[in-house]
Amino acid sequence: MKISINDLRFTYPAGVEALRGISLEINPGEQVAIVGQNGAGKTTLVRHFNGLLRPSSGSVWVGDWDTSKYSVAKLASRVGYVFQNPDEQLFSRDVLTEVAFGPKNLGYKKNKVDELVGCALALTELNDKTETNPYDLSPTWRKMVALASIIAMDTPIVIFDEPTTGQDAVNIARIANVIAEIKKEGKTVITITHDIDFCAENFERVIALSNGEVLLDGEAHDVLGREEILAKTYVDPPQLTRLGKALGLKETVINQEEFLNALK
Amino acid sequence: MRERLSFHIKRDSALHRLNPLTKLLLVLALILSAFLTPFYWTPHILAILVIPILSVIGRVGREYLSTAFRLILPAATFLFLMQAFFHPIGKEIIFAFYFLDMTLESLMFAFGNAMRIVVMVSAFTIFLLTTHPSELMSDLSRRGLPGQFAYVIISTLQILPQVQAKAQTIISAQRSRGLETEGGFFKRAGALIPLIGPLVFGSLVEVEERAIAIEARGFTSKHVKTSLHEIPDTPTDIFLRWFLTTLIAASIGLKLWLS
Numbered sequence: 001m002k003i004s005i006n007d008l009r010f011t012y013p014a015g016v017e018a019l020r021g022i023s024l025e026i027n028p029g030e031q032v033a034i035v036g037q038n039g040a041g042k043t044t045l046v047r048h049f050n051g052l053l054r055p056s057s058g059s060v061w062v063g064d065w066d067t068s069k070y071s072v073a074k075l076a077s078r079v080g081y082v083f084q085n086p087d088e089q090l091f092s093r094d095v096l097t098e099v100a101f102g103p104k105n106l107g108y109k110k111n112k113v114d115e116l117v118g119c120a121l122a123l124t125e126l127n128d129k130t131e132t133n134p135y136d137l138s139p140t141w142r143k144m145v146a147l148a149s150i151i152a153m154d155t156p157i158v159i160f161d162e163p164t165t166g167q168d169a170v171n172i173a174r175i176a177n178v179i180a181e182i183k184k185e186g187k188t189v190i191t192i193t194h195d196i197d198f199c200a201e202n203f204e205r206v207i208a209l210s211n212g213e214v215l216l217d218g219e220a221h222d223v224l225g226r227e228e229i230l231a232k233t234y235v236d237p238p239q240l241t242r243l244g245k246a247l248g249l250k251e252t253v254i255n256q257e258e259f260l261n262a263l264k
Numbered sequence: 265m266r267e268r269l270s271f272h273i274k275r276d277s278a279l280h281r282l283n284p285l286t287k288l289l290l291v292l293a294l295i296l297s298a299f300l301t302p303f304y305w306t307p308h309i310l311a312i313l314v315i316p317i318l319s320v321i322g323r324v325g326r327e328y329l330s331t332a333f334r335l336i337l338p339a340a341t342f343l344f345l346m347q348a349f350f351h352p353i354g355k356e357i358i359f360a361f362y363f364l365d366m367t368l369e370s371l372m373f374a375f376g377n378a379m380r381i382v383v384m385v386s387a388f389t390i391f392l393l394t395t396h397p398s399e400l401m402s403d404l405s406r407r408g409l410p411g412q413f414a415y416v417i418i419s420t421l422q423i424l425p426q427v428q429a430k431a432q433t434i435i436s437a438q439r440s441r442g443l444e445t446e447g448g449f450f451k452r453a454g455a456l457i458p459l460i461g462p463l464v465f466g467s468l469v470e471v472e473e474r475a476i477a478i479e480a481r482g483f484t485s486k487h488v489k490t491s492l493h494e495i496p497d498t499p500t501d502i503f504l505r506w507f508l509t510t511l512i513a514a515s516i517g518l519k520l521w522l523s
């Protein structure tokens with residue numbers, strides 16, 4: 001399902017102008033990473049995709065729906081949004097109830113709900129924790145519960161807001177695996193991240209935001225090589241990219257594979 | 265702009281710049297003179313002239329008016345009607361409605377009382393609009409109010425806005441997962457039931473975390489503490505406080521002398 005953003009502007013009631021005219025198209029099945037300094041407006045932007053925020057001017061379309069005309073609950077059937085902070089997202093007594101909450105609301109049949117919940121739990125490796133209260137889990141597992149509870153909704157578009165922040169290597173690999181799996185199903189994945197290596201390894205398209213405007217937008221390859229421009233939003237290209245440059249490699253490399261190929 | 269955690273409106277005005285204690289004394293002086301005065305017209309002058317002028321000086325005229333119309337006037341009107349009809353003084357009935365009689369005396373009495381209430385609530389409203397609660401508390405603790413006391417007051421003042429903010433985030437999370445909360449009243453109330461658990465639980469966790477946080481910064485330390493925020497206390501403040509104390513003393517004195 002396609003997302004179209006037309007000259008989107010948003011000002012918080014407190015007077016902060018967080019988005020200053022953003023126009024983007026995100027095609028079905030794309031894997032998009034959004035990067036940019038703290039306060040660039042990344043969270044504000046994606047909250048428009050599921051209607052939690054409404055444009056001050058301009059518009060956001062999800063498929064054939066103008067988000068300003070549909071309730072958040074309606075949009076939830078098309079856009080799943082994993083919050084930046086799992087503590088703001090989880091509210092149920094146990095993991096199973098938490099994960100089943102979304103698909104139940106979306107009105108799937110009982111056995112479809114069970115199937116979706118089962119898949120989501122398996123994918124996030126939560127099978128042995130279904131009875132636990134999410135608050136008794138460690139922060140890394142709470143994050144997985146947050147992921148599972150959105151994935152179980154089986155929406156064509158899934159948004160992750162900083163999924164890897166504060167996670168150990170094992171869990172980052174787990175999250176990368178989750179993203180790869182839902183990509184296989186042909187879904188659109190939009191991820192906000194400060195983890196530029198994670199971004200280089202898992203995403204095809206990168207959008208860099210700065211002060212509520214799009215600074216760069218394009219293939220990960222092109223965007224991550226633009227060191228000077230990225231510096232404006234305090235993003236460093238991946239280590240390997242910088243190393244490659246320092247070694248005088250002809251092409252920009254962004255991950256291990258490309259680096260090794262270029263050395264051959 | 266209205267800050268979420270208090271009534272305070274951040275602006276720059278002569279009233280905002282006054283020391284919180286001075287303002288507190290001003291509130292006290294207004295209330296005492298309205299209640300203790302032997303002159304019938306004092307509360308009226310205060311309510312109709314002095315309070316509006318103060319709200320303009322504090323540049324919170326619009327906010328004050330909105331509170332006045334939504335809260336203070338309806339309450340005062342109710343009080344006025346009750347007393348005007350039911351206070352048993354005077355003989356000459358000037359208005360009757362079935363079994364309800366109003367005499368000139370009861371009318372005057374009720375009007376005076378209603379005005380006193382207006383003065384009292386208005387004075388507090390203007391105080392809250394122009395004083396940040398943490399400024400008030402820092403100033404009072406600097407003058408010797410025990411920290412624990414200040415903590416209790418501040419956290420009580422913030423419970424409601426905090427719970428509100430928390431409920432709001434949980435509601436957002438639930439809507440994002442397809443819970444329709446934009447429907448009718450029952451649907452919305454129903455949606456709130458599953459919130460109670462996380463809300464209470466989250467608040468308890470927060471209380472503990474806050475206790476640890478403030479203790480880590482030496483909350484119960486016996487040493488004299490300095491404050492990061494300088495709260496201005498100017499000669500004007502000191503002069504005003506003398507003046508207001510005199511006014512308060514005069515009100516009390518006059519009352520005692522006349523009775």
Ligand SMILES: Nc1ncnc2c1ncn2[C@@H]1O[C@H](COP(=O)(O)OP(=O)(O)OP(=O)(O)O)[C@@H](O)[C@H]1O
Nearest residue numbers: 012014016018036037038039040041042043044045
């Ligand atoms: N609820 C709010 N009320 C007022 N201003 C806000 C609110 N939320 C965010 N802002 C402001 O809007 C701007 C953009 O914030 P946003 O959260 O979208 O940034 P971000 O790119 O997600 O940053 P981070 O990387 O820190 O998550 C910032 O200046 C922020 O201070």
Ligand SMILES: [Mg+2]
Nearest residue numbers: 042043044084
């Ligand atoms: Mg953010």
